[in-house]
Amino acid sequence: MAVIIDLSKTIQYNKKDPWFMRIKVKNYPHRKSKKLIRYFLRLPKKLWPQGFEGWADDKVIKMGVHASTHIDAPWHYAPTVAGEKAKTIDEIPLEWLYGPGIVLDMSHKQDFDEITVDDVKSDLEKSGATITSGTIVLIRTDRDQLDGEDFVNKGTGMSKEATEWLISKGVKVMGIDQWGFDLPLRHLVKKARETQNPELFWQAHLVGTKYEYLHMEQLTNLKALPSHGFKVAVFPLKIKGASAAPARVVAILED
Known part of the structure; x- marks a missing residue:
């Protein structure tokens, strides 16, 4: 029997999220829909089904496609990839989104210390995982x-070189369990001002202008996984023309 491990955050309001990432969901109880149903159907009380309390309903009132656990499409990085139109999230082949998974353990990396090719190779040698x-x-x-602010402003991040190395091995989809795929943005702003270097920003994201790949952000529970020997399913909402979409990401471990 397969064991399924959820790697996704719950979609919910969190006041500690950045204001532009906050989610708003409205829950409507059964009793409210009971009144609405009777009103719109002009249904007298005597014809209401005995014991029926009405339907529960919910609305996602506010949620950006880059909020919570999500996957970025090539269209997010740039309008073109290697001279061709970049794919939006609804154009991604489903075959890319299900396959064998591995975990690269970068939990030892300090905040603001980027993940290098040597880091990736060293972990693969240690774990025995293959790509x-x-x-x-x-x-x-x-x-x-x-x-809160720690989640947004702390962390490591993928370097340009490490991202390109994974792509060179045939990887189309990769993901990370922190706020963003690159080094934290506020840190990059500080370093850019100190060094006057505009090349610091979004190095891993901008790999997507040359190579077609997707990355996930805000994964969770990766520490529950082995280094390899499992499948990953990443199925985002099929939103027409979108640069990203929320996804229910799971790992599947077979007996």
Whole structure:
């Protein structure tokens, strides 16, 4: 029997999220829909089904496609990839989103210390995990345990070179359990001002202008996984023309 491990955050309001990432969900109780149903159907009380309390209903009133656990499409990085139109989230082949998974343990990396090719190779040698075409790579930093400003402003991040190295091995999908895929943005702003270097920003994201790949952000629970020997399913909402979408990401471990 397979064991399924949820790697996704719950979609819910969190006042500690950045204001532009806050989610708002409205829950409507059964009793409210009971009144609405009777009103719109002009249904007298005597014809209401005995014991029926009405339908519960809910609305996602506010949620950006980059909030909570989500996957970025190539369209997010740039309008084109290597001269071709970049794919939006609804254009991604489903085959890319299900496959063998591995975990790269980068939980030892200090805040603001980027993940290098040597880091990736060293962890693969240590764990015995191998990468083949179609492998989905999950990058464990354990920053999913942070909250509020710490979650947004602390963490490691993928370097340009490490991202390109994974792509060169046939990886189309990779993801991380922290707020963003790159080094924290506020840190990059500070360093750019100190060094006057505009090349610091979004190095891993901008790999997507040259190579077609997708990455996930705000994964969770990666510490519950072995280094390899499982499948990953990453199925985002099919939103027309979107640069990203919320996804229910799970790992599947077979007996």
